[in-house]
Amino acid sequence: MNRFYDAPFGIGHDHVFLGEGHDKNERKTWAVIALCSLMMIVEIVGGKLFGSLALVADGLHMSTHAGAMLIAALAYTYARKHANDPRFVFGTGKLGDLAGFTSAIILAMIALLIGYEAIARFLSPVPIHFGEAIPIAAVGLLVNIASAWLLNGGDHHGHGHSHGHNELVGHEHKEEVQHIKAGSGVYALSIFEDGVPPVFRIRALFEGVELSAQDVTVTTIRPNGKFQVFKFARSTDFLESTTAIPEPHAFRAVVMLPVGEHSLTFEEHGHVHDDYGIDARDHNMRAAYFHVIADAAVSVLVIIGLISAKTFGWVWMDPLAGIIGAFVIANWSFGLIRDTGAILVDISPGDSMANKVRGAVETAGDKLVDLHVWRLGPGHLGAVVSVITHEPQRGASFYHTMLRQFKGLSHISVEVHLQP
Known part of the structure; x- marks a missing residue:
């Protein structure tokens, strides 16, 4: 049995696996810190000048708010500055997840403190200075709304990208790649439609073969019997159809290759962005966003509780609002701890990408004997693939070429076993 390796995606590739909106999210987080710090100074100074202990207390609370944001901001900055540091074997993409995990722990502690304080007030009610408490809670709510607005924009949900390795497929909209096994080789035919009219792209997924544009045609036959013939032109290491594909x-699709004629079926999937099941969420931004939303939710509950207590004498509404807020924050923090913790210990991110890799290898007529897929950063997956093949000409580069079609599979290490 022969065994040989090849460097993932060629020599000299980088290991920058940061999220698509990393720089923008970094700027947003620092902006929120500036807002919270300004509010903190105003409240503490105002409290000292006017003798309001409640203002000073809320100012100190705002300092913890800014501190939590600081964790996220420093993680963004450090990850960006050290993105090419060789000490990080797979880059700094997970630093955001580590910061998110830390922030989630802080959120859980805040939930416990709020819950403890609320229960204590149930057992031993304290006088409430409504004239100060309600306006302060309202100002805190406005600051949290402004912070959420700064952090929002969809980036905490995230969409990954292909890390620059995917020349054939790129950022497709529900890209469907079809494989053709012909002779001792495999060909890939896909529909490419990122920022351009939809076109066919085809390439040979093995070394030593360069398709000639004159020798390849694709004829589409639609359900109503209408057909169209597509001719091709050379574009770097693949062929591209010279005319667009109508919707x-x-x-x-009847594909004419030098090795013969092959028939494939394409199905309409619409223009839904396909991430192959990749979690492209920026958990660092998600944690920061949850923090301000949790604070805003608590502010709303506090305002409701204070107004109810002042208007109807329902003093118990204030601690009840605290308990409800504690449960809401605890629930959010648990979800964040679960998601980020799974990433930090390299739990498999699901079967979607693994099934894609397995299907491509088996379509080529080879056997997949070992596969490990894990998250490198927002929108980036790494994979270690071990394959048994009977084809002596298939080196690791053959499988790199085959697998780089899958968007978000940003780093691949391949082990090939030749079995005569």
């Missing part, structure tokens, strides 16, 4: 993309 809908539901047809049988």
